[in-house]
Amino acid sequence: MRKLTEQDIQNITGSTIAGYCIEAARIKRGPCTDSDHYGFILGRNARNHYVTWHFHLLDDDSVSVYWGHYFMEDRDAAVRDFNTR
Structure with missing residues (x-):
């Protein structure tokens, strides 16, 4: 796993x-030394069902998603979750 870049975020979006x-995608950012190796999608x-996922990039730069929160048609709840995770 490597540190995520703004270019990675642009490529994923x-x-x-x-x-x-x-x-949307964003880098996790946080107090842990490896927080910038993870992000949210x-x-x-x-x-029109929404999801927020935790993710990281694999060695081949493919996206590995996990720890999803699913929101059916409630986009507002999904956006709030994305912004607060």
């Missing part, structure tokens, strides 16, 4: 992961 179009699928 607008892509599709597991059927979800990525609307906000995605929407074709049924």
Whole structure:
């Protein structure tokens, strides 16, 4: 795992992961020395269901998502979760 960059965030935003179009991504930032190796994603699928995921990049720069919170059609709740995680 490597440190995430703003270019990584730009590359992820607008892509599709597991059927979800990525609307936003951000670097975690925090007090731990490796916080900048992790981030959060906000995605929407074709049924307008929303998810926020924790993620990191694998050695081949592919995105590994986990620890999802799912919000069905409640975009406002998903955005709040994305901003506060």
